[in-house]
Amino acid sequence: MDKIAVVILNWNGVKLLEQFLPSVLQYSEEATIYVADNASTDTSVNFVRENFPSIKIIQNTGNYGFAKGYNEALQSVDAEIYALINSDIEVTENWLKPIIETFDKEKETAIIQPKILDFKNKEYFEYAGAAGGFIDKYGFPFCRGRIFDTIEKDNGQYNDNCKLFWASGACFFIRKEVYHTLGGFDEIFFAHQEEIDLCWRAANEGHTIKYNSKSVVYHVGGATLQQGNPKKTYLNFRNSLLMLVKNLPKKGLFFVIFFRMILDGVAGIRFLTQGKFGHTFAILKAHFSFYCLSLKYLSKRKDFQIQQYYTVKSIVFLYYIKKLGVFKEIFNSNQNIKN
Structure with missing residues (x-):
């Protein structure tokens, strides 16, 4: 069994693979790399075969979206840790090392998210995950570094390793055993919020979700469905x-x-x-x-469901009525976030 497998889900993304696979290959020497293809009709599969022969290809029989696409593909991946990354992610040197170290040291930690910055504007956090996710009482998600459409510049304010409520599916590390015990992603979701649901189910089972700022990736975002779709x-x-x-x-x-x-x-x-x-x-x-x-x-x-799943009662009220758009303004120097 491999220690870690990097699994990239793809659908008609040959241009993204051409752009971003080189960084994954260059900086992931600890991992076995897979491209899980959701029955693409472009030249994705042939492109990977011809240009990256060391990368393993898993061919799903349909476009199953994010949730079922990964559920199907991961049946063929034997590794202690799954690193699920979008095809529009640029990774950085040593991005896997701090993640592996955390999993090795913290047996209760089941899921980890790295720092996710914006590929197009690298000094800023990226919308889909930023520095880790939380929800309010009514299920509205938000992140350290991103509250609704307000995105913070990365000034090192989240250079820590803290507990989260959810980790972004854009770059999502999970122990294989936990993934399969939980039944994987909810396939009816198809895409969006499936990672929050999985993290919530993991928390209900007593697992810990963490953020590790020492691992950094850059995400384009919206490569499949634009934000205004x-x-x-x-x-x-x-x-x-x-x-x-x-x-x-x-x-x-x-x-x-x-x-x-x-x-x-x-x-x-x-x-x-x-x-x-x-x-x-x-x-x-x-x-x-x-x-x-x-x-x-x-x-x-x-x-069983955990009682204190939310960090604030209403992020909608705080953002739109009280006009608070920065995470540390809302949480008063992180007083509600426990390491």
């Missing part, structure tokens, strides 16, 4: 509600979901006033899909 809005809103049904503590379950749906309605009205009709429709569609799936997801609930 209504499909992305649909998946984010639907999957967030499904995640809440599965993982919320029993006490207050229906109140939290009901209030979250009200907040979703406010978001829909806001999109409407901005003329973003596709996003308003996407939220309506997300709620309809949620209604259809809610009973099935109630049956997925486990016997």
Whole structure:
């Protein structure tokens, strides 16, 4: 069994592979590298075979999205640690070493995220993960270094190793045993929020999620679905509600979901006033899909859920009403984050 496997999920991303595989190959000597292809119709598979013969190729039989794509591919990967990275990630020298050291020293740590900076503006954190993720009481995710659309410059303010609630799927390290014991990603999610759901399920089982600033990667972001894409809005809103049904503590379950749906309605009205009709429709569609799936997801609930899953009651209130957009402003010098 390998110590660590770097697994890159790809769908019609030959240009991204051409641009970013060289850094992965150069700086990942500790790992076996895989490209897991979701039935691409471009020249991705042939490109990897011809130009990177040392990289192993896993060919899925369909475009299964992020969740099922990884679930299918990882059945063929035998390693103690999975490093799941997007095809638009540039890695840096020694990016794997601090991750491996943390897993070796901290047996309770099951999932780790590195520092994720913006490939296009390398002094700033990147939207999808930044310096590690948390959620509020109603399931809205946010990060150290990124609150909604406010993104911080990296001034070393998050050069630490702290506990998180969720780690970004853009660059996601997890122990093989934990991944398979938890059943992998929820395949109905297809893409978006599936890593938060997996981390929440891991936390419910007593596992620890960590951030390690000594490992640094650069992420392009939005290479598959742009931030303003209504499909992305649909998946984010639907999957967030499904995640809440599965993982919320029993006490207050229906109140939290009901209030979250009200907040979703406010978001829909806001999109409407901005003329973003596709996003308003996407939220309506997300709620309809949620209604259809809610009973099935109630049956997925486990016997135990952690009670203190959230770090603030409402990040929406703090950001839009109190106008707080920097993580340390909200948390008063990290008083609520425990190392």
